[in-house]
Amino acid sequence: MTYAASVIVHTDYAGDGLAEAALAPTPLEQVRRWVDAARRRQAERGDVPEPTALSVATVDAAGAPDVRTVLMRFLDARGPGFVSDLRSAKGAEIAATGGVAAALTWPAMYRAVRFRGRAVELGRDEVAEYFAGRPWGSRISAWASHQSSPVADRAALEAAYDRYAALYPDTGSAADVPLPGHWGGWRIDCTEVELWAGRRNRLHDRLVYVRVESGDLADAAAWEVTRRQP
Template identity: 45%
Template sequence: MDDLSALPGPRPVDRLAAMRRSYALGTLDEHEVDPDPVEQLRRWLEDAERAGLVEPNAMVLATVDEAGEPAARTVLLKGLDERGLTFYTQRRSAKARQLAARPSAAAVFPWHGMDRQVIVRGPVTEVDRAEVVEYFAARPRGNQVAAWASVQSSPVPDRATLERAYAEADARFGAEVPVPDHWAGYRIQPLVVELWQGRRDRLHDRVRYRKEQGGWVVERLSP
């Protein structure tokens, strides 16, 4: 392996320490946000989509297993309404096993291109089967076949093994691919939602919603 320390210029760690830019694309006022955080999230999602950001519905999902070990990965938001944020995966995946042990999660939308971020935290429940069937039917057929071919998060000897499993599943089904029993949807019910807007000199705007018995409390946080 090349010795990066021998490259011209600052050492890699020094280059990382020097990486920074000023954020100046927008502002965020706690008195101007929508009183409903789900509606505010929807507005920012629409802003991200109009801005042409890649995968604006991508969110980093953080979970904890039964031993308290954290894990994070990127998933796609596939539903957003008053009930919460919905995504889909296999029940046999690592994240589904973690959610079965500890049904709570955090999700982060990192919209770097707009100097924005949203964090959502709350309990997680499975969505009902009718919603799972409806969503699965709307997926491209290749994605449907892959749900049968892949035992998500489990070791596989090589790529060829995975492709053979896909070919076998592809040959097994016709135009309509049924929903596997192991395919499920999960919904995060927001209890805390934080909006972040980057500002100059690291004096960022942070606005947090907290769910209380009487409704949502909206407050500004120090950056």
């Protein structure tokens, strides 16, 4: 059997790059700058859908890697955070190893941010506050779906949704759907935050905040900046 040759398409990245002189003094400020820029770009041009889409990588107890995309729901000095069913595959893998890496990627802007560190479970008060602000249907689905577990078919999933919708009808109140005990999330306590900026001839810029002291993402003294080869 013969196969047709693959068509190779090469794009020379025409990004502005990132120089040390332009880098913010803290990882938090720099990441916020880029997230805000991605949101503005989406609002103006529409070519950065889901600016806070976060690819989260974990490994299981046997060392096998896994990755999935969630939304970054938190970003402050403690690190980026996301929510999920704690019983999910990511929940089991985080519980087994604690290690996590994540990335924000904006291809239209030739930019990406990489986070590496340890997962820290969100406090229940913080989870409850966030959960109450979700749309009613999203809160119902948190009850209906046992994330990552097999399901017989689409009809079974929708039937579970209908059961919980009847149990917790939409009253327009943030309290009409209680917080499930299995629903929560994590922040990434970062050891590295890398800013990647695509440039021509594959000579991309990679500037990395590396933790050298205790402190959070807003503490400039806790981080040292290094440049890595592309």
